Amino acid sequence: MHARQRWLIDYRLDETLGSKPAMRQSTPEPGTGRAPSGVEAIRWRDGALTLLDQRRLPAEETWLDMPDLDTAAAAIRDLVVRGAPAIGITAAYACVLAMRARSAEHRGNDRAAREAWLADLDRLVAARPTAVNLRWAVDRMRAAAGQGDVVAAQERLERLAAAIHAEDQAANRRMAELGADLIEPGSRVLTHCNTGSLATGGTGTALGVIVNAWRSERLARVFACETRPWFQGLRLTAWEFAREGVRCSVLVESAAAGLMQRGEIDWVITGADRITANGDVANKVGTLMLASLARQFGVKMMVVAPVSTLDAETASGDLIEIEERPADEIWGSVGMTAPPGVDAYNPVFDVTPAELIDFIVTDRGVLEPPYEGRIAELVRAADAA
Numbered sequence: 001m002h003a004r005q006r007w008l009i010d011y012r013l014d015e016t017l018g019s020k021p022a023m024r025q026s027t028p029e030p031g032t033g034r035a036p037s038g039v040e041a042i043r044w045r046d047g048a049l050t051l052l053d054q055r056r057l058p059a060e061e062t063w064l065d066m067p068d069l070d071t072a073a074a075a076i077r078d079l080v081v082r083g084a085p086a087i088g089i090t091a092a093y094a095c096v097l098a099m100r101a102r103s104a105e106h107r108g109n110d111r112a113a114r115e116a117w118l119a120d121l122d123r124l125v126a127a128r129p130t131a132v133n134l135r136w137a138v139d140r141m142r143a144a145a146g147q148g149d150v151v152a153a154q155e156r157l158e159r160l161a162a163a164i165h166a167e168d169q170a171a172n173r174r175m176a177e178l179g180a181d182l183i184e185p186g187s188r189v190l191t192h193c194n195t196g197s198l199a200t201g202g203t204g205t206a207l208g209v210i211v212n213a214w215r216s217e218r219l220a221r222v223f224a225c226e227t228r229p230w231f232q233g234l235r236l237t238a239w240e241f242a243r244e245g246v247r248c249s250v251l252v253e254s255a256a257a258g259l260m261q262r263g264e265i266d267w268v269i270t271g272a273d274r275i276t277a278n279g280d281v282a283n284k285v286g287t288l289m290l291a292s293l294a295r296q297f298g299v300k301m302m303v304v305a306p307v308s309t310l311d312a313e314t315a316s317g318d319l320i321e322i323e324e325r326p327a328d329e330i331w332g333s334v335g336m337t338a339p340p341g342v343d344a345y346n347p348v349f350d351v352t353p354a355e356l357i358d359f360i361v362t363d364r365g366v367l368e369p370p371y372e373g374r375i376a377e378l379v380r381a382a383d384a385a
């Protein structure tokens with residue numbers, strides 16, 4: 001492996017693993033060291049949570065044990081697990097771990113256990129601010145916990161976490177069908193970041209649409225942006241496409257303009273971290289650039305996201321907190337440290353205004369502009385179901 005890539009994978013590992021002895025490498029599946037079938041990011045087996053360490057991919061497939069909520073929160077913050085739906089699912093399981101720990105600690109005192117648990121949830125929600133799925137999952141868990149006996153609550157929470165995981169798998173399948181149906185045969189598509197099995201509980205959002213369209217022979221070319229500075233596209237999406245048998249070409253983000261200018265792209269297809277009531281989309285930094293280019297060069301823009309990513313309570317994208325990550329993620333990505341007096345500007349998401357988006361594909365149907373009112377309608381329908 002190239003020395004720079006090695007460094008990229010390692011540079012936050014030492015920091016995280018070194019400071020948290022509770023997060024240790026688990027024994028891999030007997031004889032393989034890899035996921036038992038296909039790609040999965042999150043495992044819940046016999047009440048234990050393990051996560052595939054995405055910082056090490058594709059070089060190594062290492063599963064990390066998550067013994068408690070704080071270890072899981074650190075894993076979310078440090079990008080062991082990433083992608084909006086996967087963060088939400090992980091958070092749901094973390095709530096179960098925390099309720100188990102608090103009810104053991106405060107045996108016989110439900111009120112004290114619940115209070116300590118509610119404080120745990122605040123730390124979890126703070127792990128990453130932009131993807132709304134984190135807050136969405138924790139809100140559902142909080143509501144399900146109710147007021148009574150915490151041991152009974154723990155059982156309810158475990159069932160709900162598994163349901164959130166299964167719902168995401170079903171949502172992925174539905175979006176893959178709905179999105180692929182929009183794509184004309186012979187299309188050339190461009191995607192950004194990683195939105196596949198690593199980012200969700202199932203087959204993915206945008207990546208699931210592309211894999212489905214590829215299998216139904218609608219796609220002539222697939223392009224994936226490398227996605228600086230963390231290289232989700234180069235490291236994760238390329239790996240997933242290879243495992244799915246999809247031929248893809250990786251490009252640096254700045255090559256996208258020329259491709260579109262030459263008429264070589266028909267669709268930009270991305271996921272989302274949060275979609276506000278008016279249809280604005282927060283997603284991986286660079287999405288706004290791609291959507292703006294798409295509009296400039298007559299390319300269609302599709303955003304694929306489950307209802308858990310819709311935030312009808314936030315009116316518009318300018319109200320979304322955009323996560324900024326440390327400068328060392330930029331310098332470290334090329335094996336360097338910043339020269340004296342220089343730092344970096346490292347927002348990891350941006351907001352694409354609704355007017356640049358032609359389709360929002362959700363598990364409850366496909367939306368077209370104007371989005372105002374329709375996002376809230378979908379959320380209401382999902383809550384009522």
Ligand code: MRU
Pocket residue numbers: 082083084085131192193194195196199200204205206232270271272273283284285348
């Ligand atoms: O920083 P990341 O890797 O968590 O960012 C992920 C994205 O921006 C994805 O596009 C988004 O979460 C949708 S994943 C189905």
